[in-house]
Amino acid sequence: MRGLRTIELPLPRNERAARRPSPARRAVRPTKGLPMREDTGPDTDDPAYERFHFLVNAPALFNAVVTAVELDVFRCLADRGSASFEDLRQFTGLPAHQLRVLLHAVCTTGLLERHGGDYANSRVAGTLLVSDGPDAWRHILTGWKEVYFPAFARTGEALRAGTNTALDAHPGTEPTLYGRLAHDPPLEAVFHRAMSAFTLKSVDALVAHEGFADVRALLDVGGGDGTTSTRLTARYPRLTSTVFDIPSVSKIAEQTTAPDFGERVRVHPGDLFADPFPPGHDAVLFSHVLEIFSGEQITALLAKAHSVLPSGGRVFVYGYNVSEDETRGWYSARLSLYLNVLASGQGMAYPARDYERWMSEAGFTGVRTLTGFPYEHGLTLGTKA
Template sequence: MVDIPDPTVLYRVRDSVYAADLLIAAVAELDLFTWLAGHGPVPATELCAGLGLAERPADVLLTYCAALGLVDRDVDADDRIALAELGRLHLVAGSPFDLRAYYGSLVERPAVRELAKVLRTGSPAAWASTGAGGDQDWSGRLDDPAFAERITAAMDARGAFLAPALAAAIRDLPVTALLDVAGSSGVYSAAVLADRAHGRAAVFERPPVDAAARTLLRSRGLADRIEVITGDMFADPFPAGFDAHLYSHVLHDWDAPRVERLMASSFVALAPGGWLIEHDTHVDADKCGPLAVAEYSVLLMHSTPGKCWSVRELAEMAARAGFVDVEHRPTAGDRGVLLARKPAR
């Protein structure tokens, strides 16, 4: 077998594309660190109120700043935010080493202005900062077949390396019938079935992504093992007859109410003893890193209603839906898989 070089660095370059612009916005638009220096350690809610920030993007910003070592964050103490020495020395007005003017010289970058608006409104900006397609909502743009085909191809390319690692991490699960919710090209389903000779899978996708998925599966000779079921995961009941539901890079596109709705739908539709398999980039439970995931979360915050969810947040949502035996396992490329089981009775 050919030894494949680890492409994690390439994922990180693409996924971090908006991160520097968020720091510029925090420094040049919000003067966040000078504000913190004047107010002392404060709960995140107080910081949001003081600077006029929406909760979701502020959470992403604070995780990123904590991962950079600019603030200290304690989620177990009212999510208290304190200025760290690196931030105090280099990003606060009056410091002899103040770099705010250096960052301010780039404040005219379009993405900086976009991110400042997202921070204040909580509403995502246009995908890839284009403003194309008329509909500024990322999900709405999937109604355009050309855009849907491009996004499906992108997700498929990402999965070529990541999918086998996911499959290896869950090889011990007794999965015989897998529902790949919003599974795009079916690349993850295919990897999971690779060493399950008698397993079957279905990709549950909305139009026109369903058509792109059928084309790809047919071209790979997988149409007899992986069917495509057309449906809207938020509007339609989940198909029955599956003992595992897979969400791969799906929940990070959505806000908490919709993530909880999806988990509840899975709990209802899964067979007793069935598994919820959530594969994604996950923020640590303390919301202070890792840096690569914090950077990717900025892209998601910019362009979708979601973010990279922390392991703790997802575990709590899964438990509220009724799942038990929640476990997290690392996979590859800064990803991991969160597992949760529906009780057998």
């Protein structure tokens, strides 16, 4: 009987069944010669089977959950505690049948619960899907839905071609997504809002690192909308930071984050390959940037950082590290696929040992990596002798 499971089937609608007292449905047990089996192998306890069944339905379920977020279903339920189907129909304005389909889909994920006729948020949904603050998952999910996930349908094509073929969905001729988004300011805003929200999920561990305590002038290369620099300068009152990014993103940084700290967070528009790094900094931070590029480019960028630092200056590389054996890390895996299919056609969530080697090749000493940061992150450090 290993590999066989009891499953519930609705009774056929015939006269006898209709007259039969409860239960209206009954469990059907597999019988010899007529197995009714789910698609499991010899070891039914292997959690990989459950993951498989969730995974193959996940693209549809992901979109159902994002739709529920967009319709503010989770916020409505947080405000009310619970709500009937009719309440939710009035709240969302969805046709009744379509709402039924949506609620069923979201219930299967465990994010909604149904008690009698009423719906309520699960604990996880209450924690993760109600907020709309700067670090809210709703911003991240919207960004993934709008930018990342349409591209993933072209994964096979891009991996075979050895380049980011999905980039052709975005106007422009720039070789990376970051440059192309400048042609679509609303999408660029969605993208950077999502990036900022996800950065906020891991930035506090970086900010807490004691190595920033004696830094006075930081160069935040590829610093995006300034989220990381803003957090760092808030924590270290004597720190100033220069956020170096492409011009369209510098504009976003000026409008959103940087004004909070006036002179202490400055923006410096430029291209990190074509333009020089501005001098006058005693540390350089690459946060979620180097993984976009090849090993050769990363070594060149680290050498460029080395060349503008004074003796004793430091470099910090923060981001996703795939596990050493390159078999684990859902977030790292998704990031690496996104980079290769869409963003740059290269790069990955490199293991820490790769960053350490490139840092040493670029001339830094005392190179080491701190591990165990949230969301599969690591911090690789080096010093200019």
